Amino acid sequence: MSKILIIEDEQAIRNVLKSILMDEDPKWVVDEAENGLVGIEKIKQNEYDLVISDIKMPMKDGTEVLVEAMEYNPELQFVMISGHGDIEIAVDCLKKGAFDFLSKPPDLNRLLNTVRIALDHKSLKSSNKALKKENKELKKKVSKKYTMIGDSPELTQVKTMIEKVATTDARVLILGPNGTGKELVAHHIHEQSTRNKKPLVEVNCAAIPAELIESELFGHVKGSFTGAVKDKQGKFELADGGTIFLDEIGDMSLSAQAKVLRALQEGKVSPVGSEKEINVNVRVLAATNKDLRKEIDEGRFREDLYHRLAVIIINVPGLNDRKDDIPALVNHFAEDFSLNLGLENKSFDDKAHEALKEIDWTGNIRELRNVVERLMILGANPISEEDVKMYVKK
Ligand SMILES: Nc1ncnc2c1ncn2[C@@H]1O[C@H](COP(=O)(O)OP(=O)(O)OP(=O)(O)O)[C@@H](O)[C@H]1O
Missing domain, CATH: 3.40.50.300 (P-loop containing nucleotide triphosphate hydrolases)
Structure with a gap:
């Protein structure tokens, strides 16, 4: 579904544009505003994909609406409608971020083509933004994976x-x-x-x-x-x-x-x-x-x-040579398992930490990580010395 807003002070033009767009694609939801002020209010309250805005309007003209709306939502696509004599302003609107402009009265084919391309452009922009966000989160996860714990x-x-x-x-x-x-x-x-x-x-x-x-x-x-x-x-x-x-x-x-x-x-x-x-x-x-x-x-x-x-x-x-790092490593792995593997968030009490320090860690940090996972699954909350004795056999 795409949401389109028409801002135009002449009701006859609004009506024509609205019926053309609604006839063209039932998945387009078309809204209207009779001037720039109402237009801006609606933009703030709704998630539009595209705004088709007249340039010359009383109170707030199309350029002002464009600039204000872009600050509010930079992904919003604007198609300006320029009357006779305001082509220069229309070109200026392109520089300010409008996607395209149409001359009045709009030609049917050109209108529909422009609307389709602008909507495609919007969905590309949105998926690009979503991908960037995903990428950032992945990077965060990767860098967490490589955190080096320990201050021995x-x-x-x-x-x-x-x-x-x-x-x-x-x-x-x-x-x-x-x-x-x-x-x-x-x-x-x-x-x-x-x-x-x-x-x-x-x-x-x-x-x-x-x-x-x-x-x-x-x-x-x-x-x-x-x-x-x-x-x-x-x-x-x-x-x-x-x-x-x-x-x-x-x-x-x-x-x-x-x-x-x-x-x-x-x-x-x-x-x-x-x-x-x-x-x-x-x-x-x-x-x-x-x-x-x-x-x-x-x-x-x-x-x-x-x-x-x-x-x-x-x-x-080896881990046996830096056993003081064990509590911090245990807490780090426990947090990682509960955040990323969905295990119940459990803590380790002091005696459990001490008991883990007593173990001979021949498999080093990899082995400690496996043991923390095992205790998070099988142990009580908080994980105690008894849990360590029961589930970590050497
Ligand atoms: N200081 C540390 N802080 C947090 N995690 C660590 C630390 N050192 C190792 N790890 C974790 O322990 C596991 C084993 O580490 P890594 O694979 O780097 O060891 P390695 O010495 O390269 O092992 P191998 O010799 O078997 O290749 C990994 O999951 C790693 O993220």
Whole structure:
């Protein structure tokens, strides 16, 4: 349904316009106002999509109505009706935000065409606004997902390192056991860097089969191997201007390591099956839970690649080494679960927090997050020491 308001001081013209519009589309609701003052009142009280307004009217002319209404509702579409001699004013109205103007007496086809296009324009504008709002909310959600909780000296040191390295282009190797927040650290470095308007492209090196990793990182040309049915851009190219995050780098095959080394040395990549070299401007972050020194000693990791990657090393401590962060982490996850997963909002009493501090967190923050979810589902409100004892078995 579209709502249209006609503002026109001549009743005969109002009647004609109204009946033309109502005959044309039963989904159009057409309202009328006999002058600019009444028009503005109606605009304030109703959600119109389109206003068709005469220019010359006593009390408040069409230009004034347009300016006032646009301040009130910038999405409202205006079509002005200009009499003989006020074309210049009509053109001025376009500059002030009117969608179009029609000359008096309006030609039937032109009137209907203009009304349809103006209404389409309005619905595009509205959906664009709705999308922008949705996008903003999603961004808020994503940034909440990446909030780094904790002010223990161990985590504070990690945060300080992030701040120091983020603004540089230095390669960073992020080390630490599973589930300690290495991916989170990579996100923070990218978000605090000048590359943050460009993508952060993540590659989980452990999840990609050895024979596909090269094509995943550098792309391929059609026909270069069975299954390469069309050209494909690699992650390095996709990250151009931004950051690539090579997660689980310790699991990368030696042949892929050689290719990555070349890309880092020369700043160029070659898609699989192609002679051409593509220049890329990419900052590289890498992470692993493996002891790369041991991997080097045992011949599974290239020492030259290690030195290229490890310009800066950030060690993310295990949760057992920063147990003071547990209460804040628990409250953060509990709030997240009740807001985003619709779980009943439950609090944790002090003894429950203490009991959680006693646990050996081999799975680190990921494990703590799962435990909080379990307690939110199964525990009483507030969640007590007994709940922790009953539902967290080690
Ligand atoms: N300081 C923190 N504050 C809030 N949430 C955190 C924190 N650190 C980690 N997390 C959360 O814990 C989970 C595991 O973190 P993340 O995936 O970054 O760990 P990881 O070290 O990269 O793990 P893996 O080695 O298994 O890849 C994620 O849900 C992450 O959002």
